[in-house]
Amino acid sequence: MRREKTFHPPNDNEATVLAPLRGVTVRDQTLWIVLLALLGMGVAAWVYQFVNGLGVTGMNRPVYWGVYLTNFVFFIGLAHSGTFISAILRLAGAEWRKPLTRAAEAITLFSLPFGVASIIIDMGRPERLLNMIIYGRFQSPLLWDFTAVSLYLFSSVVFFYLSLLPDIALCRDRLTEVPRWQRKMYRILALGWEGRPEQYHRLERVLDGMAIFMSLLVITVHTVVSWVFGMTIQPGWHTTIIGPFFLLGAIFSGTSAVVIVLAILRRVYDLKDALPIRLFNSLRKLLIVFSLGWIYMMIAEYLSVFYGNIPEEMEVFWQKLTGDYAVIFWLMTILVFVIPLLIFIFRGKDSIGWMVTAAVLVNIGMWMERYVVIIPTETRPRLLYELLRGAYAPTWIEWTITVSLFAGLILLYAVFTRFFPIVPLWETAESLEAESEMDKARERIFKFGAKFGSGFKQKSGD
Amino acid sequence: MPKWSMVIDLDKCVACQGCSIACRMENNTPVVSPAESALGRLMLWNDVFPLQAEEHGAIASAQAKFLTRPCMHCEDPPCVKVCPVEATYQDEEGIVRQNYARCIGCRFCTVACPYGVRYFNWYAPAWDEGLERHLNPDRVSGDGDLEGPAIRPKGVVEKCTYCIHRLHKARERAAAEEREFRPDEYVPACVQTCTGKARFFGDLDDPNSTVSQLAQSRRAFRLLEEAGTHPKTIYLHEG
Numbered sequence: 226m227r228r229e230k231t232f233h234p235p236n237d238n239e240a241t242v243l244a245p246l247r248g249v250t251v252r253d254q255t256l257w258i259v260l261l262a263l264l265g266m267g268v269a270a271w272v273y274q275f276v277n278g279l280g281v282t283g284m285n286r287p288v289y290w291g292v293y294l295t296n297f298v299f300f301i302g303l304a305h306s307g308t309f310i311s312a313i314l315r316l317a318g319a320e321w322r323k324p325l326t327r328a329a330e331a332i333t334l335f336s337l338p339f340g341v342a343s344i345i346i347d348m349g350r351p352e353r354l355l356n357m358i359i360y361g362r363f364q365s366p367l368l369w370d371f372t373a374v375s376l377y378l379f380s381s382v383v384f385f386y387l388s389l390l391p392d393i394a395l396c397r398d399r400l401t402e403v404p405r406w407q408r409k410m411y412r413i414l415a416l417g418w419e420g421r422p423e424q425y426h427r428l429e430r431v432l433d434g435m436a437i438f439m440s441l442l443v444i445t446v447h448t449v450v451s452w453v454f455g456m457t458i459q460p461g462w463h464t465t466i467i468g469p470f471f472l473l474g475a476i477f478s479g480t481s482a483v484v485i486v487l488a489i490l491r492r493v494y495d496l497k498d499a500l501p502i503r504l505f506n507s508l509r510k511l512l513i514v515f516s517l518g519w520i521y522m523m524i525a526e527y528l529s530v531f532y533g534n535i536p537e538e539m540e541v542f543w544q545k546l547t548g549d550y551a552v553i554f555w556l557m558t559i560l561v562f563v564i565p566l567l568i569f570i571f572r573g574k575d576s577i578g579w580m581v582t583a584a585v586l587v588n589i590g591m592w593m594e595r596y597v598v599i600i601p602t603e604t605r606p607r608l609l610y611e612l613l614r615g616a617y618a619p620t621w622i623e624w625t626i627t628v629s630l631f632a633g634l635i636l637l638y639a640v641f642t643r644f645f646p647i648v649p650l651w652e653t654a655e656s657l658e659a660e661s662e663m664d665k666a667r668e669r670i671f672k673f674g675a676k677f678g679s680g681f682k683q684k685s686g687d
Numbered sequence: 688m689p690k691w692s693m694v695i696d697l698d699k700c701v702a703c704q705g706c707s708i709a710c711r712m713e714n715n716t717p718v719v720s721p722a723e724s725a726l727g728r729l730m731l732w733n734d735v736f737p738l739q740a741e742e743h744g745a746i747a748s749a750q751a752k753f754l755t756r757p758c759m760h761c762e763d764p765p766c767v768k769v770c771p772v773e774a775t776y777q778d779e780e781g782i783v784r785q786n787y788a789r790c791i792g793c794r795f796c797t798v799a800c801p802y803g804v805r806y807f808n809w810y811a812p813a814w815d816e817g818l819e820r821h822l823n824p825d826r827v828s829g830d831g832d833l834e835g836p837a838i839r840p841k842g843v844v845e846k847c848t849y850c851i852h853r854l855h856k857a858r859e860r861a862a863a864e865e866r867e868f869r870p871d872e873y874v875p876a877c878v879q880t881c882t883g884k885a886r887f888f889g890d891l892d893d894p895n896s897t898v899s900q901l902a903q904s905r906r907a908f909r910l911l912e913e914a915g916t917h918p919k920t921i922y923l924h925e926g
């Protein structure tokens with residue numbers, strides 16, 4: 226009976242945003258089946274690898290780590306989209322982010338499991354995974370990773386769920402014609418949310434508090450991921466810039482992924498009003514900054530290596546610039562930096578098509594970037610780099626598993642958007658009853674951000 | 688407590704690769720097919736490399752140079768630092784050990800070792816017809832512990848252990864004979880077999896041992912000294 230009283234802040238876009246939830250179409254089902262089949266192929270490939278041994282991959286000595294580790298770094302990087310947009314921009318008080326927070330957070334949530342899976346797939350004896358807990362030693366950067374990523378996954382789930390809560394309650398109350406199990410799911414997941422002002426108030430406070438924690442975590446996680454490489458003394462990996470560089474790359478590819486996802490959602494679910502084009506323009510500005518930051522890091526890293534001219538470092542350096550990895554290195558530079566920057570600056574404004582093109586290129590390029598960071602170093606080991614020249618060619622097993630990981634990510638995303646509103650309705654509502662209360666709370670917690678943020682809001686309101 | 692160390696005199700090494708073969712037979716290293724070997728999956732705990740000729744001015748040195756390379760048993764081993772489960776660790780006597788029963792096969796140690804001495808079992812180990820009847824039955828095993836020549840499962844890392852099982856056997860023999868164990872009762876198989884008598888083994892902490900005397904030699908050097916790993920496998924320069 227309490228449900229009658231539940232308050233839902235009025236939102237003009239409510240009908241459009243809830244429309245995709247009202248029924249699963251045949252097209253959806255076909256897509257799901259195709260993705261499931263791809264995922265199944267990946268599972269089969271992995272079982273084959275598990276039974277026979279990692280010999281079925283192209284990895285060897287000295288290239289002990291290959292595509293799987295590349296995927297790991299890439300997926301964790303992709304995950305940084307959501308937390309960056311919803312946590313860091315939340316703290317900065319950038320109000321424009323609101324309609325796209327959930328779409329971005331969902332990328333975080335759904336790519337993290339595939340990052341974790343990549344590590345397990347890469348292990349020689351995955352059934353001994355628990356040894357990491359039983360005998361875990363904190364000297365090992367791999368355990369730092371393990372801890373950071375699990376914490377990240379856990380807090381992302383909580384953060385995501387909390388901000389979803391009022392909208393689940395909305396689904397519970399509005400979607401009365403959907404199948405019984407679905408209504409039951411909403412009822413259970415809504416945890417009896419009533420939308421009282423103090424509930425909104427409390428929710429905002431929790432989200433603000435968590436945003437601080439999540440922002441710290443986002444920085445830690447990807448830095449720690451890079452330290453798996455950076456903490457060794459291998460040439461090309463052992464640099465102090467590797468942490469910030471990985472982090473920037475992660476946020477860059479994550480934010481680009483948000484552009485892709487937004488465009489698809491807009492088109493497929495007809496969300497033109499809920500996801501206005503100005504969102505793309507705001508993201509465009511961020512992306513320009515990130516691509517410039519990326520080239521800055523590139524130059525900082527490679528120029529100091531080149532100038533220092535240490536023999537073993539130069540082996541790796543030339544391997545990338547003119548050696549076996551030259552094609553992929555230069556292609557990566559063009560895909561991540563040259564073309565996207567030109568598009569962002571000259572074509573991106575008000576053009577979703579161009580923005581998506583650039584974002585896709587950035588993500589392909591970022592995957593290649595991870596590859597180029599990891600593999601060339603291994604092909605020129607420190608001792609006897611003259612003799613022990615490594616080479617690496619991934620096998621179809623590795624490619625199948627890689628494709629299936631991406632299929633899995635898309636599948637989770639596609640299914641999710643059919644059952645939950647992908648645009649946060651309560652956050653984008655014209656007014657919450659608790660609006661003024663909420664602002665006060667934010668100001669208390671994050672004084673500077675609130676003031677700074679209001680300035681940011683006006684500027685980005687184009 | 689002894690601190691085990693090996694000295695290799697490159698002047699005496701004839702590059703016969705006897706050490707490689709002795710090591711293989713002693714430690715049951717799996718045999719890989721030529722195709723796998725071409726991929727770089729050959730397993731030789733103790734490898735012998737030809738070195739590139741050095742150029743002095745316009746003249747290239749005519750003398751071929753070789754380097755034989757077991758594990759360095761670094762005093763500050765980068766491989767041990769990165770292992771998340773302590774499957775590889777350094778014991779009190781300075782030997783860097785490898786526990787096949789615990790290793791999760793993450794291959795972090797293999798990328799961290801600057802000397803490339805760690806080998807991963809890409810497949811379950813296999814031997815050619817007939818060879819499997821000559822496997823060394825020795826092993827070091829205990830509760831959750833499997834080391835030395837014991838047959839490894841697939842997906843774990845292995846490496847030179849300074850023939851740790853020989854040390855265990857020597858200790859057990861001394862105990863059975865109710866006398867004190869002497870450090871000169873134990874040498875690894877490669878040292879025992881070395882054609883040129885180029886290899887020496889012993890206690891680096893004992894000032895009278897051959898290895899500690901040779902380590903003082905002006906010809907003594909260590910591989911990648913700049914890497915800060917402090918190897919206990921020490922080389923003597925040619926000439």
Ligand code: SF4
Pocket residue numbers: 758759760761764765766767783799800801802803804805846916
């Ligand atoms: S040589 Fe390599 S495997 Fe041996 S102790 Fe040193 S780092 Fe470890």
Ligand code: SF4
Pocket residue numbers: 769770771772773774775789790791792793794795796797843844
């Ligand atoms: S491969 Fe095995 S020994 Fe090497 S770091 Fe991983 S768990 Fe440790």
